[in-house]
Amino acid sequence: MMFDVVVVGAGPVGLYMAALLLQNGHRVAVLERRATSGRQTRAIGIHPPALAALDAVGAAHPLVSSGVRITHGAAYSGGRKVADMDFARPSAEYPFILSVPQYLTTHALESRVIDLDPGALHRGVQVEEVVDDGGHLRLRGQQSGAPVEFLGRFVVAADGVHSAVREGLGLEPRLRTYPDYYVMGDFRDDSTYGDNAVLFLEPGGIVESFPLPDGIRRWVVRLGAPCQEPTPHALAALIEKRTGSAVDSASNTMISAFGVTSRMVSRMIHGRVALIGDAAHEISPIGGQGMNLGWLDAVALAPIISEALRTSAGGPATKELAGFERDRQRAAKKAIWQASLNMALGRPLPPKVLNARNAVIGRAITLPMFSELVARRFTMH
Numbered sequence: 001m002m003f004d005v006v007v008v009g010a011g012p013v014g015l016y017m018a019a020l021l022l023q024n025g026h027r028v029a030v031l032e033r034r035a036t037s038g039r040q041t042r043a044i045g046i047h048p049p050a051l052a053a054l055d056a057v058g059a060a061h062p063l064v065s066s067g068v069r070i071t072h073g074a075a076y077s078g079g080r081k082v083a084d085m086d087f088a089r090p091s092a093e094y095p096f097i098l099s100v101p102q103y104l105t106t107h108a109l110e111s112r113v114i115d116l117d118p119g120a121l122h123r124g125v126q127v128e129e130v131v132d133d134g135g136h137l138r139l140r141g142q143q144s145g146a147p148v149e150f151l152g153r154f155v156v157a158a159d160g161v162h163s164a165v166r167e168g169l170g171l172e173p174r175l176r177t178y179p180d181y182y183v184m185g186d187f188r189d190d191s192t193y194g195d196n197a198v199l200f201l202e203p204g205g206i207v208e209s210f211p212l213p214d215g216i217r218r219w220v221v222r223l224g225a226p227c228q229e230p231t232p233h234a235l236a237a238l239i240e241k242r243t244g245s246a247v248d249s250a251s252n253t254m255i256s257a258f259g260v261t262s263r264m265v266s267r268m269i270h271g272r273v274a275l276i277g278d279a280a281h282e283i284s285p286i287g288g289q290g291m292n293l294g295w296l297d298a299v300a301l302a303p304i305i306s307e308a309l310r311t312s313a314g315g316p317a318t319k320e321l322a323g324f325e326r327d328r329q330r331a332a333k334k335a336i337w338q339a340s341l342n343m344a345l346g347r348p349l350p351p352k353v354l355n356a357r358n359a360v361i362g363r364a365i366t367l368p369m370f371s372e373l374v375a376r377r378f379t380m381h
Contacts, residue, residue, distance in 0.1 A: 003029045004309050006139055006152035008127050008165050010034075012043075012102065013277035013294035014158030015109035019057040020302040022116035026309060029150055030113065031125040031139065033159075037110065041186055041254050042102040044212060045288030047380040048091035050295045051098060059108045060094075067100030068211045073197035073378070075361070079244060082201060082358045083365040085374060090381045097197070097379060099212055102291070122150075127164050130155055130273060137272055154305050155273045158294065161263065163279035169270055173263035178284065180260045180343045181223040183230045183238075188251035189217035199346075200243045203354055206346025207242050208286075219247065220286075222346050227257035260284045260343065262336050268328060269321045274301055281332035284339035286346070292380055293335050297328050338377060 007018045010032030018030045046054070046063065054060040073085035088095035113120050125148060128141040139150045157165035166173070189211060191198075200207040205222035212218055219239050232252035239247050263282040268275045277294025301324055308317040349357065364370045 001029065001149075002136070002151045003027045004152065005029075005154045005156060005305060006031060006137070006150050007156045007158060008139070009157065009159035009163075009277075009279070010037075010106075010110065010121060010123070011158065011160060011277070012105050012109055012291055013298060014156070015106065015113050016054070016057065016059075016295050017156050017158055017276065017298040017302065018120060019059070019109060019112045019116060020298060021305065022113065022120065023057060024302070024306045026306065028117065028120050029152070030121045031127055031141075031150065032121065032123050033126045033164075035124045037103065037106055039103045040101075041212070041218070043105075043285070043288065043291040044099050044101060044210065044218065045292075046098040046100065046105070047288070047292045048094040048097070049380055050292040051094040053295050053299045054109075056299075057109070057112055059112050062108050063100050063105060064094075064098060066104055066213060067098040068195050068213055069096035070099055070195055070197050070211065071096045072195075073199065074193075075199040075201055075358075076243070077201040077354065077358050082362045085197075085365070085378065086371065087197075087375055087379055089372060090376045090379050097288075099210055101212065105291075125150075127159070127168075129168050130165055132271060132273075153272065153309060156301070156305075157273065157275045157279045158277045158298075159279055161278045161282050163275065165273065166265065166275055166279050169273065171265050171267070171270075171275075173265045173282075176262045178260040178262075178340070178343060180284075180286070180347070181226050181257070182220055182260070182286070183223060183227050183235055183255070183257040184218060184220040185230070185232060185235045185255040186212060186216050186218050186253045187232070187236070187247045187249070189215050190248060191217060191245055193217075201345070201354065201358055202242045203348060203351050204242055205348045207239060208346075209243075209245075216253065222348075223257075224348070226259055230255050230257040258285070260286065262339070264329070264332060264336070268297075268325045274305075274321070274324075276301060276328075280328070281336070283332070283335050284343060287335075287339045287342045287378075289335045289339060289380060293332060296331065300324050300328060335380075
């Protein structure tokens with residue numbers, strides 16, 4: 001089976017990449033190892049630049065219609081408001097951060113891919129190796145226990161943090177670990193915060209809270225040590241202890257605990273194989289940049305591949321791909337730095353030091369220039 005581009009991974013980034021290429025008239029195969037799509041909420045924040053990108057494939061409107069528009073945020077400490085944040089200012093087209101469960105995002109993009117080519121998505125395919133035979137790339141693996149092979153002129157690996165394609169290329173990304181651990185859960189929203197995002201800057205560590213559709217609110221709590229078996233009851237108790245907010249543990253629909261690492265490959269381009277999204281750069285989930293960063297990788301890469309495919313040689317467009325790699329690695333480093341700053345903001349502090357820092361933040365946020373900078377950072381402008 002010969003294709004212009006084989007995309008490995010049918011998560012939000014891989015599906016988006018496929019939709020861009022299919023819209024440009026290319027023959028695309030999307031290979032996904034999972035037999036069915038999941039129902040995890042996982043990544044929920046879509047920033048304005050990513051919404052503009054999603055609009056290019058017709059996916060922004062259904063997501064905006066089903067999500068929560070977060071236009072404002074607030075920071076509290078000790079029951080007192082420290083600062084207000086206006087997320088609407090940086091973008092006229094999308095003056096909000098959209099909160100929507102990841103499974104709805106994946107569904108919208110998968111539907112768009114199927115609309116463009118009903119046969120593009122191949123599930124249950126485990127890629128085992130990618131071989132460059134000089135004419136095209138051969139992807140070999142298993143599907144339902146039987147050997148399978150796909151041929152492509154280009155391969156785009158969007159198969160996540162544990163990328164099989166990256167491993168097959170023998171790449172070992174640079175790994176950094178952080179002294180930060182979190183537990184998060186989705187509960188019925190009984191708060192008075194409406195559609196606002198809320199940060200609680202407390203001596204024991206930060207608590208973050210974000211609205212989701214259908215009257216759900218996500219809570220993320222920083223811990224001092226790894227949590228092996230998180231429970232809704234324990235998380236609800238911790239939320240109330242730190243913030244005073246009562247959460248009904250019986251209403252929990254998702255709970256997860258995680259530590260934080262970042263990974264970056266030294267190269268995103270290997271001949272006619274490109275790594276994007278988490279396969280190329282894993283970003284701390286604090287700040288919600290990872291999925292958005294992957295989409296912006298695809299926005300930059302798709303026209304380069306399209307132009308190369310239109311030439312008679314169909315070569316790898318070496319100069320353009322080198323520029324893509326340089327620019328996207330710079331963006332990933334910036335995102336890693338921003339995530340590190342977000343995590344540092346949430347670490348425990350002695351009450352006196354915390355109060356002094358919060359006072360500085362409260363005064364600074366009233367300055368238009370600083371307020372604009374904070375809004376742009378939080379919305380990935």
